[in-house]
Amino acid sequence: MQFGLSEEQILLQDNVKRFLNDNASLDQVRKYxxxxxxxxxxxxxAELGVAAILIPEEHGGIGMxxxxxxxxxxxxGNNVAPGPFLGSAVMAPTALIASGGDHGEMLAQLAAxxxxxxxxxxxxxxxxxxxxxxxxxxxxxGTSLFAFDAIADxxxxxxxxxxxxxxxxxxxxxxxxxxxxxxKTRQTVELNYKDVTATCISxxxxxxxxxxxxxxxxxxxxxxxxxxxxxxxxxxxxxxxxQFNRPIASFQAVKHMCAEMAASLEPCRSMVWFAAxxxxxxxxxxxxxxxxxxxxxxxxxxxxxxTSTEVHGGMGFTDLVGLHYWFKRIGAxxxxxxxxxxxxxxxxxxxGLVA
Amino acid sequence: MDxxxxxxxxxxxxxxxxxxxxxxxxxxxxxxxxxxxxxxxQKLLIENGYTARTIPKEFGGFGAEPDILKSRIIxxxxxxxxxxxxxxxxxxxxxxxxxLEMGTQEQKEQFIRPTIHGEMIWCQGxxxxxxxxxxxxxxxxxxxxxxxxxVNGQKIWTSTAHIADWIFCLVRTEPDAPKHxxxxxxxxxxxxxxxxxxxxxxxxxxxxxxxxxxxxxxLPKHQIVGERGQxxxxxxxILGHERETLAPANTAQxxxxxxxxxxxxxxxxxxxxxxxxxxxxxxxxxxxHVMAMRFNELRxxxxxxxxxxxAGLSRMITKLEGTELRHELEGLAIDVMGEIGxxxxxxxxxxxxxxxxxxxxxYLGLIIGGGTSQIQKNIxxxxxxxxxxxxxxxxxx
Numbered sequence: 001m002q003f004g005l006s007e008e009q010i011l012l013q014d015n016v017k018r019f020l021n022d023n024a025s026l027d028q029v030r031k032y033x034x035x036x037x038x039x040x041x042x043x044x045x046a047e048l049g050v051a052a053i054l055i056p057e058e059h060g061g062i063g064m065x066x067x068x069x070x071x072x073x074x075x076x077g078n079n080v081a082p083g084p085f086l087g088s089a090v091m092a093p094t095a096l097i098a099s100g101g102d103h104g105e106m107l108a109q110l111a112a113x114x115x116x117x118x119x120x121x122x123x124x125x126x127x128x129x130x131x132x133x134x135x136x137x138x139x140x141x142g143t144s145l146f147a148f149d150a151i152a153d154x155x156x157x158x159x160x161x162x163x164x165x166x167x168x169x170x171x172x173x174x175x176x177x178x179x180x181x182x183x184k185t186r187q188t189v190e191l192n193y194k195d196v197t198a199t200c201i202s203x204x205x206x207x208x209x210x211x212x213x214x215x216x217x218x219x220x221x222x223x224x225x226x227x228x229x230x231x232x233x234x235x236x237x238x239x240x241x242x243q244f245n246r247p248i249a250s251f252q253a254v255k256h257m258c259a260e261m262a263a264s265l266e267p268c269r270s271m272v273w274f275a276a277x278x279x280x281x282x283x284x285x286x287x288x289x290x291x292x293x294x295x296x297x298x299x300x301x302x303x304x305x306x307t308s309t310e311v312h313g314g315m316g317f318t319d320l321v322g323l324h325y326w327f328k329r330i331g332a333x334x335x336x337x338x339x340x341x342x343x344x345x346x347x348x349x350x351x352g353l354v355a
Numbered sequence: 356m357d358x359x360x361x362x363x364x365x366x367x368x369x370x371x372x373x374x375x376x377x378x379x380x381x382x383x384x385x386x387x388x389x390x391x392x393x394x395x396x397q398k399l400l401i402e403n404g405y406t407a408r409t410i411p412k413e414f415g416g417f418g419a420e421p422d423i424l425k426s427r428i429i430x431x432x433x434x435x436x437x438x439x440x441x442x443x444x445x446x447x448x449x450x451x452x453x454x455l456e457m458g459t460q461e462q463k464e465q466f467i468r469p470t471i472h473g474e475m476i477w478c479q480g481x482x483x484x485x486x487x488x489x490x491x492x493x494x495x496x497x498x499x500x501x502x503x504x505x506v507n508g509q510k511i512w513t514s515t516a517h518i519a520d521w522i523f524c525l526v527r528t529e530p531d532a533p534k535h536x537x538x539x540x541x542x543x544x545x546x547x548x549x550x551x552x553x554x555x556x557x558x559x560x561x562x563x564x565x566x567x568x569x570x571x572x573x574l575p576k577h578q579i580v581g582e583r584g585q586x587x588x589x590x591x592x593i594l595g596h597e598r599e600t601l602a603p604a605n606t607a608q609x610x611x612x613x614x615x616x617x618x619x620x621x622x623x624x625x626x627x628x629x630x631x632x633x634x635x636x637x638x639x640x641x642x643x644h645v646m647a648m649r650f651n652e653l654r655x656x657x658x659x660x661x662x663x664x665x666a667g668l669s670r671m672i673t674k675l676e677g678t679e680l681r682h683e684l685e686g687l688a689i690d691v692m693g694e695i696g697x698x699x700x701x702x703x704x705x706x707x708x709x710x711x712x713x714x715x716x717x718y719l720g721l722i723i724g725g726g727t728s729q730i731q732k733n734i735x736x737x738x739x740x741x742x743x744x745x746x747x748x749x750x751x752x
Contacts, residue, residue: 001424002356002657003654004665067356235740239742250744252729255732255737255740259733259735260732262668262735262740263676263731267647274650293643295640296643340640345636348639353629
């Protein structure tokens with residue numbers, strides 16, 4: 001019995017961390033947020049095998065596990081790094097593989113990091129005003145709001161029946177409108193479909209669910225990384241900042257805020273590990289665990305985002321220390337693929353607790 | 356990541372399950388430490404290695420090699436069926452491990468067998484009115500007079516003192532030494548002249564605690580564990596372990612399941628409680644938190660099995676998180692029941708024997724006892740996050 005990361009996984013973590021510290025520092029994240037490109041970061045990550053992480057070797061991938069992917073997601077959250085990891089390296093490959101269809105060509109391109117797939121799942125989870133998709137005879141009409149990994153070559157779209165379709169960014173009937181959100185470390189887009197050609201990936205709901213579940217666990221892992229970094233930044237800041245002739249880290253009021261962050265976050269690490277492991281190895285528990293993990297990390301992350309900002313005092317509120325990128329990243333992870341109340345409701349349904 | 360225990364352990368689990376299937380009906384209900392049923396059950400558990408498992412045979416235990424996974428399986432199976440896991444109390448949970456680690460051969464022979472068989476009940480004399488969170492400032496004294504220690508002072512929160520046969524007690528024996536180095540760990544008979552016990556009723560209505568007073572209490576010189584002045588280390592040898600086990604996640608898991616059953620069975624305006632979306636969301640929120648704590652415990656367990664694995668702060672946070680979570684869980688059950696949630700003691704409308712109110716208050720007690728939540732936060736920030744201690748205030752006289 002061994003509950004934790006293997007030596008290989010720790011090595012993977014170190015490699016990705018080192019790369020991101022060199023290539024996705026706060027300065028570089030800031031440049032991206034102000035309109036820069038994530039092409040270099042993604043190319044570098046693809047070189048490390050990150051784009052290929054879940055894709056089988058026969059399609060040019062390295063066939064690793066959801067837990068390995070969660071380790072990467074945590075590192076990305078740590079640095080609030082840009083890049084299409086969630087859509088192109090995790091959710092799209094998972095759906096394509098689970099569909100059982102012949103998608104070798106796209107998988108190979110995804111593995112190489114040369115093709116990007118954005119994710120438009122919002123309407124299958126909770127359809128909001130002015131959104132909704134109709135598909136008949138392979139033709140898609142309607143609107144997807146808040147698709148993520150916005151700048152893409154294709155979009156994986158789920159309709160209200162949880163059927164999955166792929167549409168090409170080049171389709172003349174597709175209008176893409178970038179949406180400004182608080183989180184500028186990743187881009188969001190509104191997709192309007194007018195007689196767009198939609199390639200059906202699967203009408204089997206379990207394919208949609210496979211992509212959704214792993215997406216939720218990855219968002220939780222991203223929040224884990226971002227929250228850990230906010231905690232670390234708060235502790236470091238408190239040790240340096242002096243008031244009343246001593247470091248504020250020596251005041252119990254400040255120490256207890258940090259201890260509360262640490263105490264709530266530490267079990268989250270085990271929860272993310274377990275949830276990722278369950279996706280591959282414990283199918284009976286995987287779905288409800290993914291819901292609970294998404295919800296719990298969202299709640300803990302939200303509290304840490306607030307508390308860490310407060311520990312930084314006025315500086316936390318400014319753009320100077322850039323802490324707000326983490327605050328907003330955690331906030332975005334919370335809303336995507338089902339906000340806490342929604343995923344907890346799903347967890348209850350999965351246990352048969354809803355009449 | 357490997358969550359399997361292996362085939363040897365699967366067989367062991369079956370063995371435990373079949374023991375429980377054949378014997379669970381013999382288990383006592385409730386917590387009567389003195390009852391014959393409890394003692395008989397304890398004896399049966401020791402004979403089968405389900406309690407006192409690693410205590411050597413020569414001291415009355417089962418004498419197995421330490422095996423963390425087997426202990427875990429026993430705990431899980433007993434908890435799943437909600438079967439009594441044998442006698443507890445501070446003698447068994449704290450003194451016996453302390454004696455095994457720091458006691459003399461004579462002390463082990465004299466005390467361990469009767470203690471684990473429920474024939475010798477102990478109380479713990481640590482806290483004092485003036486020494487709570489700052490335990491090391493305790494002032495109850497012991498002075499050597501010939502071959503005897505003479506103890507004077509007062510202790511508080513002395514659980515089970517009213518039924519205890521003996522006490523293990525921290526006293527100041529070296530008044531001139533620094534505070535942590537002036538303490539000794541003594542053992543003595545509670546029937547010794549000079550001991551007065553006053554019950555201290557707690558908010559649950561129970562009187563498990565006592566105030567105890569010691570006036571010229573005399574005991575033989577050799578009834579000391581460790582050397583003079585070593586009492587602080589002796590006591591701390593196992594204190595950390597106590598904190599980790601105060602609110603285990605598998606018990607919280609059992610309570611969540613009981614609460615779900617209650618919320619399916621009870622109705623309000625003809626609607627099952629579980630069908631109220633607000634209550635259900637609160638339930639799910641706590642269930643998710645309990646889940647996180649279960650996986651945290653798996654990590655702690657794994658780090659024990661695989662030395663070298665980084666456990667992070669997973670052990671340090673369990674007392675704080677576990678007790679606060681249980682208090683919240685029990686409180687939710689009270690909320691969903693409305694007025695029925697108030698039922699207590701002999702009320703005919705009790706649900707689950709009134710355990711929700713009792714445990715709600717009991718866990719508030721545990722949030723305070725065993726190192727308060729605030730002390731836990733000091734420990735986490737100072738030892739876990741390497742933040743500086745609060746500067747000492749100079750006395751102004």
